[in-house]
Amino acid sequence: MIRESHLDRVLARKLKEAREQRGLTQEAVAQILGVSRETVALWEGGARIPSLLYLGDLAKLYGVKEESFLTQGPLEFLEDLRALLRKEEEALLDPGVRLELRRWLDFLNGYAELLELAGEAPYLKAPPKELKPKEAILTDLRQASSQAIKVREYFKLGQDALPELYTFLDNVGVLVYKVSLPQGAGVWGAFYRHPRLGYSVLVNVNATPGRQAFTLAHELAHALYHNGFPGIVCRRENLAPEEAEVERFANAWAAHFLVPGKALREGVRRLGRLDPEVALLLAHHFRVSYALLLFRLRNEGLLSEEQLKEWVQYAPQDLARRLGLNPEPYGLPQSLPNLQGLKRYPPSVLQLVRKSVEEDLISVSEAAELLNVNSYILEKELLSAGLPKEENPEVEELVQELGFVSPGRRGKVLR
Incomplete structure (x- = not known):
């Protein structure tokens, strides 16, 4: 490992070298990481050192072993994507x-x-x-x-x-x-x-x-x-x-x-007709896109090739509005969804991480590193003590109607 006094210069040089080897501009790197181009320039000029989170992302973006940024030797490149792609295919990816x-x-x-x-x-x-x-x-x-x-x-x-x-x-x-x-x-x-x-x-x-x-x-x-x-x-x-x-x-x-064929045919029969609005209703029922529903109708012989070519031209959001349905599920997000923090992970992951921290199997900082978030976000969103409580008006509405145990049931109360 090199002396600390040389760390900033070597890191800066290697960050620039790795970016140029990948054929990326400072603007492209800034856009991908969500920082300014000036920040990338400061990293490569040695005026600022990226945080550990950004350093890890830079290593992943360039396909470089993170520790090789900090040594005198040449950059060492990762082979991790070989499990998913051939080398030549990896180079073609965004x-x-x-x-x-x-x-x-x-x-x-x-x-x-x-x-x-x-x-x-x-x-x-x-x-x-x-x-x-x-x-x-x-x-x-x-x-x-x-x-x-x-x-x-x-x-x-x-x-x-x-x-x-x-x-x-x-x-x-x-x-x-x-x-x-x-x-x-x-x-x-x-x-x-x-x-x-x-x-x-x-x-x-x-x-x-x-x-x-x-x-x-x-x-x-x-x-x-x-x-x-x-x-x-x-x-x-x-x-x-x-x-x-x-x-x-x-x-x-x-x-x-x-969209199983039997259920689709039954849905068309139940609605009694087939037109673009009915197709949108069926898409809403099966929770699939309008386009997929049209192709399933064609697969099942319920829609002709000419009808398919015509109906795909109708805007599903407009059809939804005509039917009094929320049009948002049928349009693309207006901007890139924000997946910062813990939104990337399923419930099973978040439950185990919280349990592991509570049982001292891992520290808060180790959990934050695993989930690629800072410790403050982890503490606030996942590890805060107790469950939040608030008034639930639905409870009062249902207490008379559903506050009973079904006759004949001898359920065991869970603890």
Whole structure:
């Protein structure tokens, strides 16, 4: 390790060197990290040293081992994305996407250690044996519908609209990690079979709720049918032939899983007609996007090719307004969703981190480092003592109607 008096000069030089090797401008780095270009220039000029959080993000953005910023030797580059992408594909990704993927993998490594320390079981590591297909990698589109129904039956989900998928996946043992990627980044999500932690999926929340639901179902398909791959980044371009095949299957499976054909046909029959407004009502019922619902109608032979081409031109937000529905779920966020703090993580992660701090398995600073937040935010949002209390007017309304134990029930009071 070099002498402390030289640290600022070596760090500054290597920050500039790493940025230039990645072909990034100071403006691009500033935009990705949410700081000013002047701040990046001060870091590279040695007038200011980045905080530990920013230094870690710079290392991930440039694909550099953080400790190599602080030594006299050459920069050492990370190979962590090899689990998800070939080297040539990594170079084609948007820099912000590479940063988020590295943040995700870094978190999974640290969280796997916490699971082991706390003696907790890992997340799902293989599909339930009842759902395991005969093929090692299932890509036959003809099986998408039957496999989707089989999964619904296994989890007792019926044929109608699904529960909220973020919570569902967390409950069945798939860790969901949220990111906000710029429009046009071309990546909707990713799946990773972490060797110690188990299954995790990454979801881009800079999309409509219906598109997010489709991404979650798509990644679940990878977990169930394509876990022979260590990881898959779901993107539009630069797919190898075998990746294109598994993507097509995952798309078809997700569509049938979200909107089963039998339930869709029953919905059309019940409403008694089929037009763009009815299609929007059905999309609202199944909690999917208007576009996906139209394609499912076409899949089931309920919509002609000509109707599909016409109906996709109608704005779903306008249709929602005409029906008295909230139009917001059918439009993209006006700005990038703010995923600072703890919003990236599912309930299972936050519960275990809080429990681990309370039981002194890890310190507050270690928990903050794991979740990539500062200690103040962690204390305020996750570790504050006691549960907040407030008046709930609904209690008074329901106390007369529901303040009873159902006849014949001998429930055991939980403590």
